[in-house]
Structures are given as structure tokens and as C-alpha cells.
Amino acid sequence: MNTNDIELLRQLALQRRDSPPKEGTVVVGSYVPREIVEGLGIQCIRLLAKGTQSEESYGTRKLGHEVCSWCKAMLSAPHFGAGSFLIGATTCDQFRRFIEAKGRHDKTNPITINIPSTRNPNSQTRYVSEIRWLADELARMFGKKIDNERIREICIKRNNIRKKLKEIHKNVSSQAFLLLNQLEYIMDADEMTDLLDNLEILAYTPKKIRLMHCGSPMTIEENDFLQMIENFGAEIIYDASSTGDRNCEITIDTEGDIIENITREYFDATPAIWMRPNNGFYEKIKQKITENNVHGIIWRSMRFCDVWNLEAQRAKTFLGLPLLQLDMNYSDIGSGRIATRVEAFVETFK
């Protein structure tokens, strides 16, 4: 497999995502360190919605229309149905409430852990205690023993994967990078390591117009959206969503208290837009704009995602670059409305 064979990567990602999970698989959301789960010897994948209109419509029927498209589409996500177990963190109100609704839908008892939105020593202590509790709780639930050495091993593997993904990004298209990140979401560490080791990295010339993507996580289906951007002559150079570059920016210190290190890294490494105050997020974005010589920003929020949507005006003010705000649902991915707006935006840089 090579990095220019987008279709093959896409098929692999779809096939993996749409396969029923193994019995006892744990599915985790953002800010739930999968290293803890995998370190306990439990199969673990990260949450990835299926970005289609039919999944979203199903979610609308079950949850109501004012829920964000990502949450709606996740309600029936194929890779975490019967036999799997959800652990989510309180990253936003919609997701916090989704966890409960999902449990009700699947007749399971998912776990919600508290990731504070404030950043101070008290909040950090809280997050550390939540993750320690989670490790204990999972160990008891699954009849496992917490083995710090095993967790350390997993951290090393995941660090290597993320390091490699970061390196690859410089030489691959934004589509390939997104698909590799999504594969990282749903593959175990050994499989992903194999995939990256055997991946042929072919020469790729990035498009001239360099854009940044900020917004909700992307589904595999939204690869079409990236393809559209590329077709118009632009490239997402930095993706600030949790399925983009932010996914690779965690490097866990493997010396010392490993659980403490994991939680501190997750807590500090990737400032998020939902944190309060969120100036850390904007500082990081500004730094990435400079580092990557970004020309413009696509600010894409899924419909009813207040977290991104309500920040768009501030982002325009703070970031000082041309910014295209898109409010999308999954029927919009390839729509003429979105294509026209993206094309017009890209043309302003030509």
C-alpha cells in the first residue's frame, strides 16, 4: 500500500470501521486515554461516527433534531454496537448527554469520566484522580490487574505511531493523513505499527494554497470534502480537529509514574476550544499558522455544534486570516452549496 492510493486506504478504513466489534471491545471518546485501556489488555478503539445522511437521520429520530450531527451519527455507529462498551469524557455538554442516551439506546451502562474544562492545579488533580479511578474500575470490571509495565509498553507503541504519523504528514496529502489518523483510531497498536512500517511513502506535491482546518472531528466519508478542497487547488496543511494533527500531538513520558504521566500529557498537550478560558487553544493555533505558513482557515462546525459554531466570530478576530465558516451536516459533504463556497474561498488566494 502507498500513500497516494487514497482509495485503498479508504476501503481499509471503511472495512475496519464497519466490522462488528469483538465482544468486550471498549470504545473511547476524546480525553479518555486509550493507553490505560489497552494497557489492561482490553481491546480498545476510538469513537468514529459514520458520516452518512442515513445515520444522521436515524440519530435525529432517536435523539431529536437539535443534537449535533456527529453525536446523532454516532448513535448507530457500526463499530460500537452490541458487545462493546463506551467510555466518554465530558468534553462538551452534547457529548456528555450523548453518552447517557447511547447507553439507553444500547441498553448498556457506559462510563462517563470528568475532564474539567478549566485548567488549574485543582482541575489537573481531579483529572488524574478520574483516570486512576477509571483504571481501577476497568480492572475490576474485566478481571484484570493494573500492570504499569504493560501500560508503559503500550505508551511506547502509541508514541511511536503518533511520531510516525507526524513525520508522514509532511509528505502526504491531507486525505491520506486523515485516513491514517482514522485508521489509528480503530486499529490496535501492533496492527497500526505494521501498517505504517509497510506503507510506501510516495512523492506528493502539496497544493499551493495552504489552509488550516478547525472544527468538529471528521468521518471517513468526509474524505470527499478534503478531496474537493484539493481539487480546487488547496490543501489542509494543519488539521486542528481531533481526527487531524491534534491526534498526533500527544507524547507520553514513559519514565516514572506512567498513569500520572498519561493523564498529565492528555490534560496539557492539546488545548481544546471547549476549555475555559480557551486562549491556550488560540495561542496554539496562531503558532501553527506561523509554523505552517497558512493562508486561510476553514472553520467547519457540524450543525448544532455550539462549541465550534459559536466561536467562529472570535476566531476571525483573533486569528487575523481569511476564514470560511461552514455549518454542515452529513448531507452537505458533497453539496453544491458547500462546493461553491469552498471554491470561492480558495479563489481569493489565487
Place this chain on the structure above:
Amino acid sequence: MMWNDPKAGIITFDQWNEQFKQIPQTIKDSYRVLLGTTQEYSYLNEPRCFADLDGDERLKTLKYDNSLASIRLWSFLLSENTRLWKARKAGKKIVGTMKDLGTMPVLAYAHPEIVAFYPDGAWWIPCIMQMSEGLLRVADSLGFGEEVCPSRAALSAFLTGNHFPRPDLLIGGVGSCCDDFSALMQRVEDTGIPTVWWELPYRRNPSSWEESVTLPNGYKVSKNLIDYMEQEFENARYGIKDKLGLTITDDMVSESIKKANKLRVVVQKIRDLAFGTNPTPFPSLELQVCEMIVIHFCSDLYESLSVLEHVLETIEFRVRNGIGVLPDDNCRVVWVNPVADLRIMNVFEDLGGTLAGTEYLFRHALLQIPEDEPPMRALAKTALCDPMIGPASQRADVVIEDAKKYKAEGVIISGIPGASHCATEGAIIKDKVQKELGLPVLEITVPPVSDSNFGQMATRFEAFFEVIRRRR
């Protein structure tokens, strides 16, 4: 001079203005606030003054309880912004507490120089002023459109500066909080007001093996969580000292807790009598105002107690004498969520409803704050009872408890358009209520001015009440 209320009843805006003329001036002058300051004044006023001078046009369409306690209650509520401006002139520090709805003001009011209020309350301005103030249009222009709940009016109120004074300090509760309101608070901080952020953590059930603590409402949480929350209150106390130069001691907090508890006892008595008596002794609209006052004392801790005691005396008198304001066969309903359009409560009663319990997002503000333990820990424990920071199924339990206690015949879940919690919790509450009590549940959505929906709303109320009556 004495005043005897007329026979209990519900009257129109015009009738209230006529009746107001009969109240002796000495009584009108006796309800005073900001005592001992240069800004002391009497706030009692006829509804017409608030409607014509302040632009509170919606008042003209509402119906009111005809007691003196009621007009005092309304005057106290509607004069809040004026009182805040006067408090500023009197040299008080104005603190805007946001989102937690009930606990942080107890800390803030511990210092005599602080007047605390919830800017969140601005969500009623578009209703009260019948959209004439343009706050929602301003919010639209700021990117807070119709997908955001009416509390977006608070952002516009901050920016226009036409309603409440600019606070000296904001204390914003975030975390397990609506996404839109969290974004709103972030925008408000951009205006340069010093802001202390504190966390409203998710309240999960403790594991059987965790050291746990029982909260004032009976929930159990891990001891860790209480420790964390206590430190959050300490951070807020430090923020007040750091930003305003005002020191609040434990003794001052304990005193404040005692005062808040006294008020909470009064509100609980009001609820028990009003929801538990047939015929209903006091209308639902005024009862909603009474509950709202408890969250931040409507910007005056002393007067709020006096106002609510007055309401309680009126209700007690009516209950003693078997006097009601609604027909005794009205359908008894637990109401979930406050309404953005106050007039809906009138419509609800006109069509045959009466309140038999409520859950207006802040049940924790009605609980007694423990007085037998360190005050900051007591505040932490009470704040953790917030029905909005735990699973929706726990909020459903609060509804069920009221339904049982006050013998409700149905539940109305009144959705707030654009509110993220309303999107998913309605179905969970409905399911649990139906499963455990077998009661009919009606879900409606109430926009800030819902005149155009009244026909549809009336049909739904009527059908709902028919279902209830058939079950009798």
C-alpha cells in the same frame, strides 16, 4: 396603616393598575431597599410603570394574583436592574455569578459590600419587553442565532449596557454546563470584565469500592469529588479577594449560609402549601417568580426574605380559610424547566392546569445547606446536588419525587428552544416518569414570545388535560 387584600383572585394588568391606586401611600412607601445608603428608595410600583417606563410590554398581557404580596413580589422582581444600578452608586461591588444557579451567590453575599446577580436572568428580557429591546437581534449579529437558547440575550445585555450594570467581577461556572452558555461566558470575558472560572464537575455515581459521601439531597458521590469542589469554591473566594480586594472569612460564609437557609425554608413552605393544597392558593406564574428569587435573592438578600415571607403569609391565610385562585378540578401537573414566555403559565391555568411540583433547573437552590460542617465544604456539597450536572435520569428522579409528594396527575416538559440539555433529556425524563409512575407526559417547546403558537399550544394542553381527566 393596614391593607386588607380583596377576595383572592387572578386579575388583569388594567385591574391591577386600578387596584394599586387603592393601596395607601404609607404602605407603598414602606417597602424600601438599600437601607442606610444614599440610594435608599421604595420599589413598590404599579405594573403600568414598569410597562410604560421600562418598556416591559409583556406585563400588559399577563394575569396576576391580586394580593399585595403579589404586587410586591412583581415590583421586587421588575426593579432588579434599577436596584443594581443604585447599588453601584451606593458603592457596592457588583458580582455577576453565572450558570450554577444557586450556590455561588451564597459565597458572594457573605461580604456586605457585594451585590451578586445572575446575568443569565436576562434571558427573560426578550419576553418581558416583547422583543422591543432588540437583544436577540444583537445576539444574532454576534453569531448567536436561533440555534442558541434565549439566554443569548445575556450576551447582548452585556454589550449594550442598557439593562444591568457592568459587573466588577464575573464568576462563571463551566464544565457540566450548556455549550452555548459556556461559549457566551467566554465572549463576555472578552469585554474585559475580570473573570473567575470555576468547574461544575460531572456528578457520576461512585463505585461500590470508592469512599463516598452523601449529599444534602441524598445522592452519593466520591469523597474526591467533594474535595475537588471545595477547592473550586476556595478558588472563587480567592478570586474575590484578588480582584475586588474583599476578604471573606469562614464565619462570614457561615452567616450567609444561615440567611440563605432561612430563605430556602420559606420557599419550601410556599411550595409545600401551594403544590399540596387544593384549591390552589397562589398562581403558577407568581410561584415561578418565588422560586427564581431564591437563586440569587433577586440582588437583595434581606428584602428577598421579607418579600417571600409576605407571600407565605398570604398563602397561609388562604389555605387556612380554604381559599383558592383556581377551580379545584384543575389538572395537577409537575412542570419541568422554566418557560421563556411567562404568559404560557397563564394559558396553562386558563385551560385547566395547576402546578403540583416543579423542576426549574435549580432544585439544589432549594436545599438546606449543611450548617454543621465547614462552610466551604457545605457549599461544595450543595452545589453538587445541581440537577443539571448529573445524568438526566437523576433529574427525572427529582421530577418523580415531586409528582409523588404533591400527587401530580401528569408532567409537562417545557423545552427551551436551542438549549443543549433539552435536546436529549426530555425523552429520558419522559420514559422514566411513565415507567415508574405511569403518568401522562406532554413535551412542548416555548419560545420567548409564543403568541403565534398559542392556538397549537392550547390544543395540546387541552388534549393533555382530557387525558388526565379520563384517568380520574
